[in-house]
Amino acid sequence: MFTGLINAVGTLQPYGTEQLRIICLPEQAHLLLPELEIGDSVAVDGVCLTVTQILPQGFLADASPETLSRSTLGLISEPETVNLEPALKLGSKLGGHFVTGHVDGIGSLQEVVEIDGSWEMSFSATLSIARYIVHKGSIAVNGVSLTVADCNSAGTWFKVAVIPHTYGKTTLHRLQPGSRVNLEGDILGKYVEKFLRLGDDRAAGQPPQIREEDGPFESIGPAFLTEHGYL
Incomplete structure (x- = not known):
């Protein structure tokens, strides 16, 4: 992590x-x-x-x-x-957001604009990562924790604002339009997506459609919470 x-x-x-x-x-x-x-x-x-x-x-x-x-x-x-x-150590400060190091897809830099000493960087993203890009959400670009300042509805285009410290101390300042970058969406969004999908299946009167890659699923209820020390 x-x-x-x-x-x-x-x-x-x-x-x-x-x-x-x-x-x-x-x-x-x-x-x-x-x-x-x-x-x-x-x-x-x-x-x-x-x-x-x-x-x-x-x-x-x-x-x-x-x-x-x-x-x-x-x-x-x-x-x-x-x-x-x-890797993050137990007790270390969490100043960015949770990043797993498992890249969701490759994007490319579209434009860099300097505004009052900071930089606005626009990127394109493939559909594999676009689904997790939301306004004011977290995104890792080449491992750098950033906040989405703007994006289109599909998430295939997004913009981030980069402060001078981050821009100068990382490789972001070396990127040129067309440069390819690694993108990783917020892991919390991935869990929310899965739970919503399972919830939609139940609401439709269908058993949860669990894909093989989802792994085993156990419903969360009083018994589950008691077993794991929450009640």
Whole structure:
């Protein structure tokens, strides 16, 4: 679990068939590396990766074909600057929003406009992520926690306002119109969507239509709450 608050910036390049090498910028290595251990999770441009080897100024991570196909990491052939965030620790401040590091889809930057020292950035999104984009909702763009300032009704286009600190300390300032980005919707919206779908099935007098990928479903009632210590 992550927060979308970037700790450091580094460079990423493929290393072998399904490995990636991430090197921190020299002046930022101390922000990430001192406590990093093999097996730790790090969000790399919003993609959760597992550290497999510690390097003097960075680390190696495995990347499955699924990860490469669903994110921009599979599009990188030359060294690319990326955002880095270690996994959230128990007791840490949650200054952004809950980010899982599981990318929902790839979007692209449409326009960047500077307004009074801040920036408005407009993006397009595929249908796989558009369903979770709502006005004033949370969105992770390349792992950066942002708030949707405006969007169309379908969610296939949205705009975010970026303050100078976030714009300068992350890779957002490197993006150009047409740049591809990783997008992850708010996980709370995904749970709401599932519960509403199950509720609609019940209202229609049908048993809940649970898809295989939804996993086992248990109705929430007094017995469930008592068993789990809520009553």
